Amino acid sequence: MARETAQTDEAMIQRLRDVGLRVTGPRLEVLKVLSSGEHLDVEAITGAARARLGTLTSQAVYDMVRHFLDTGLVTKFDRPGWPAVFEIAGKPHQHALCVNCGRVANISVPRQELPDKRLRGWNLDSVEITFKGECPDCR
Ligand SMILES: [Zn+2]
Numbered sequence: 001m002a003r004e005t006a007q008t009d010e011a012m013i014q015r016l017r018d019v020g021l022r023v024t025g026p027r028l029e030v031l032k033v034l035s036s037g038e039h040l041d042v043e044a045i046t047g048a049a050r051a052r053l054g055t056l057t058s059q060a061v062y063d064m065v066r067h068f069l070d071t072g073l074v075t076k077f078d079r080p081g082w083p084a085v086f087e088i089a090g091k092p093h094q095h096a097l098c099v100n101c102g103r104v105a106n107i108s109v110p111r112q113e114l115p116d117k118r119l120r121g122w123n124l125d126s127v128e129i130t131f132k133g134e135c136p137d138c139r
């Protein structure tokens with residue numbers, strides 16, 4: 001178990017170095033919280049990381065997450081009506097959003113075509129689809 005944790009630390013340290021960010025305790029902790037695979041907002045990240053770090057402000061986490069976003073370490077998903085959530089960058093995917101509690105789940109759908117030819121003069125380079133409904137807990 002301890003060994004596994006050490007390997008995870010190594011991987012996280014490497015990820016930070018790969019994108020040219022200095023490895024600090026708080027950065028490592030925030031990355032570890034995000035590596036749970038969940039979609040977490042700044043408050044949730046702060047709460048989880050603070051439990052292990054002692055002191056940590058949500059402003060500090062916000063700044064860290066912005067750096068992670070700029071360097072491509074994490075991706076952001078905007079939830080209308082709730083704070084944005086973040087996750088470790090991985091395979092491209094779409095999201096399902098619970099309109100009742102704001103829970104987010106990953107979903108893989110076939111690649112979507114970009115309708116460039118139907119929008120004159122536009123240069124489209126990405127597509128984001130959000131499926132909305134109720135999660136199992138809210139149904
Ligand atoms: Zn829900």
Ligand SMILES: [Zn+2]
Nearest residue numbers: 087095105106
């Ligand atoms: Zn996701």
